[in-house]
Amino acid sequence: MRENEILHWFGTDPFEAGRELMKASGQWQNWGRDELIGLKPNLVVAKKASSGATTHPAFVAGAISFLQEKGFRRIQILEGSWVGDSTKRAFKVCGYNKLSDKYDVPLIDLQKNSSVVMESTNGEYRICSSVLQLDRLINMPVLKGHCQTSLTCALKNLKGCIPDSEKRRYHRMGLHQPIADLNEIVRADLILVDGLEGDPDYEEGGNPVRMNLFFAGTDPVLIDSYAAGLLGLQPEEVAYIGKAAALGIGSQLSDETKLRYLNKGEAVEGIQRSVAAYRLKEIVREDGACSACYASLMRALSFLEKEDNFPSAPVHIGQGYRGTQVSGVGIGICLKGADSYAKGCPPEAAEIYRFFKDGS
Ligand code: SF4
Structure with a gap:
């Protein structure tokens, strides 16, 4: 798919959504069958996806099943939950242990991972080693609100790829600039967004709102500026989007953006925050x-x-x-x-x- 494109799939079946978006993206066509592919869902807390906080395991399963059918065998799921929760617990509660068994895909707990210092334009940041070892990264965020940054989607989901000590440091730095800088270091090959029922207010869920929408792209700035609109926000209200654009990570929504629809449905706009x-x-x-x-x-x-x-x-x-x-x-x-x-x-x-x- 092209960088200025956003693919949409409407409906209530995350498994089908994962398969169809993965297939239609065409990104996988140029990947070597021996390459190590990492899927990064959002499991910020140990709460089921129906809470509006975490990525549906069936959405991840859909992407994996398609990739395995195409002959990709080296697939991992990686996540580091927030400092207040344990990834191990999140994998279990969110249904990822079963997913791992069913598809024979290992779960990598990034809270227990070593890390490496990497350079960005604005300074040094520690990144979990397993993320740096991947050949391909598929970012699978939930479209939802965030009480500090208003939105969390593609750019912010990569915060699960850093050690806990860095997460605390990001907060001391005010979140926005380090989130943009992180995306300069870690780039996903594909972004698959779970917009089935994210919580428009809080990253930890509790107030899920049905949107029945899944979408995909390759530019995290474009995806997030589009996601902001879906939650009734202006992209300027989410400072890290502009900061990431300024670093050349991607381009915001514009007349050049191509919205492509894989099935019939309606985009939901301006979901009310509480x-x-x-x-x-x-x-x-x-x-x-x-x-x-x-x-x-x-x-x-x-x-x-x-x-x-x-x-x-x-x-x-x-x-x-x-x-x-x-x-x-x-x-x-x-x-x-x-x-x-x-x-x-x-x-x-x-x-x-x-x-x-x-x-x-
Ligand atoms: S802001 Fe301070 S009190 Fe609150 S969790 Fe962080 S370290 Fe603890």
Whole structure:
């Protein structure tokens, strides 16, 4: 397929979607049958795909079954869940252990992988060794929202290819630039997006919205600028898209983009994010917060919002506040220096909820 193309497959069958998009992409035609192919789903947390957080195993199975039929035998599935969860648990809960057995495809836990320092235009980054050893990479993100970056799709999904220590560092660096830089180092040969029922608000799911859409491309900047529109966002609202374009990683959606449809259906546009997701930005003072910490805050605020108890004073969160005195309230152990703070690292949503509700 051409770089300025996006292929679509509509429906509710992830297996068929994986097969059809893989086949129609034609990318595999130039790959050697002995090449090592890695599939990188999004298993950020140990939650089933129906939660809206993770890539459907059947979507990955569809791609694998097509590749195996074409004679590719060296296939792996690679992932490193977020710092607050274990990839091993995610593989099991998300149905990837069964998938691995059925297709005889190994699962590579990148949280346990060694890493290598690589150069980008803007500095050095550690990348998991197994990712660097691949001949071909197929990026298989979920189309969903993210409480800090608003969107997570192709570009951000590669954050699972770095060690946990780097994930924490990315957050201290503000996420957007390191995500763009990472994509300069790790380039996928094909991107297959699971848009069946992602959560438009949170990367950890809980509020799945049916979109019944799967799409594919080779340019992660194009895919993400298109994905942003599907979630009702302007690409400028997701800073890493522009930063990746500036690095020459790809081109944003334009009149040159060719939208190709493999079957009949309708694209869903402007899916509504929740009120809490919007209001959050008004009160949160974030400086390098870890994903799990921020997600707990989001969840607690959703409950408080429903009870009409949404806090009005600024809420501080993030590693950048460590060791500083903060006037006001904070979230997590990093905010020990605040007037009061919700304990934990990362704190549980229930803990944060209690903190706001009872002041305990
Ligand atoms: S308390 Fe600090 S280090 Fe712990 S999860 Fe939150 S932001 Fe990260």
